[in-house]
Amino acid sequence: EAQVTQNPRYLITVTGKKLTVTCSQNMNHEYMSWYRQDPGLGLRQIYYSMNVEVTDKGDVPEGYKVSRKEKRNFPLILESPSPNQTSLYFCASSLSRRITGELFFGEGSRLTVL
Amino acid sequence: QKEVEQNSGPLSVPEGAIASLNCTYSDRGSQSFFWYRQYSGKSPELIMSIYSNGDKEDGRFTAQLNKASQYVSLLIRDSQPSDSATYLCAVNIPGAALIFGKGTTLSVSS
Numbered sequence: 001e002a003q004v005t006q007n008p009r010y011l012i013t014v015t016g017k018k019l020t021v022t023c024s025q026n027m028n029h030e031y032m033s034w035y036r037q038d039p040g041l042g043l044r045q046i047y048y049s050m051n052v053e054v055t056d057k058g059d060v061p062e063g064y065k066v067s068r069k070e071k072r073n074f075p076l077i078l079e080s081p082s083p084n085q086t087s088l089y090f091c092a093s094s095l096s097r098r099i100t101g102e103l104f105f106g107e108g109s110r111l112t113v114l
Numbered sequence: 115q116k117e118v119e120q121n122s123g124p125l126s127v128p129e130g131a132i133a134s135l136n137c138t139y140s141d142r143g144s145q146s147f148f149w150y151r152q153y154s155g156k157s158p159e160l161i162m163s164i165y166s167n168g169d170k171e172d173g174r175f176t177a178q179l180n181k182a183s184q185y186v187s188l189l190i191r192d193s194q195p196s197d198s199a200t201y202l203c204a205v206n207i208p209g210a211a212l213i214f215g216k217g218t219t220l221s222v223s224s
Contacts, residue, residue, distance in 0.1 A: 033212075042216035043158070043202065058211045090157055101148045101206045105157035 002027045004106035006091050012112045013081055021076045021109050023091030031094040032074040033058070033103070034066065036087040043090070049074055050097040081113040116141045118205050120215035129224045133190040137203030137215055140184070146206035147179055147186045152217065153199045162188060193222045 004025045013019055025032065033048035035058075045058030049068040063085055065077040074093075078085060088110050092103040117140045127133045135149075146165055150158040162177040164170045164186065170177045176189040186205075190197055203215040 035214075040216070043214040045211040048211065099146070101146045101204055101212050102160055102163055103150075103158075103212070105159070108157050 002104070004091055004093055004104050006089070006106035006109045008109060009107065010110050012114065014114050015082055016080050019078050019081060019111075021078075021089060021091075021111070023074045023076065023106060024072050025074075025091075025093040025104070026072065027093065027095070027104065028071065029093035029095050029104070030071070031097045031100050032068065033092050033094075033100075034064070034074070034076045035090045035092065036060065037090060037108075038087050046076065046089075048100075078111075081111075083113050085111065086113045087111060116207050116213055118203055118213045118215040120201075120203050120218045122216060123219040124221050125218055126221045126223065127193050129193060129195060129222055131193050131222075133193045133197065133220055133222070135188040135190075135201050135203075135218050135220065137186045137188075137205075138184055139186070139203075139205045139213075141205070141207045142181075142184065143208050144181075144184075144205045145208060147177070148204040148206075148212075149175075149177060149186075149188045150202040150204060150214075151199045152202060158202055190220075193220075195222050195224050198222045 034046040035043045047066040049055045091106040149162040152158045164177040174191045178187045200217040202217045
């Protein structure tokens with residue numbers, strides 16, 4: 001089954017404790033991206049990757065890191081989480097870096113930072 | 115500031131009616147346009163993409179694009195209660211990220 005898998009789905013953590021949200025896709029997609037969704041603000045892009053070893057900032061990259069060492073994986077790293085990073089996070093992928101709007105989304109990861 | 119605007123709703127329509135969802139965008143260079151559906155507590159799901167002016171139909175859904183007016187719409191014919199969801203408009207701006215609108219909540223009553 002074609003899918004984008006995120007883990008963990010739910011996480012409560014404390015300020016400053018490093019965490020990683022993993023994302024993996026099994027569709028051999030070139031393009032991968034991370035979004036956060038907040039009430040009243042909609043979906044905002046954090047980082048994206050056009051291919052292996054190629055990453056770039058989206059609209060709200062502060063406080064986040066990413067890496068793309070393998071085509072299928074695109075982890076999101078919060079080095080020192082803060083309460084304003086409490087949000088619903090989505091990983092998404094697209095077949096081609098030329099058609100980046102046709103996205104498959106993961107199920108989401110709800111993060112709470114206390 | 116590159117923006118994608120949608121009425122937040124809720125848009126309420128009776129079962130069987132046509133639901134019309136609208137979206138405007140600020141960047142005239144935008145080339146690709148998308149509609150996503152998001153059920154409460156779920157992830158967004160692509161339902162339509164449109165790349166050229168005019169209408170594109172897929173089952174009960176029709177996407178309409180007017181680049182001169184910087185306007186894209188989604189029509190849902192014969193609306194069903196299962197269509198009740200938030201609909202997100204997204205616009206691909208060249209050299210920039212895919213920009214999402216904040217979404218319009220649709221409620222279809224039986």
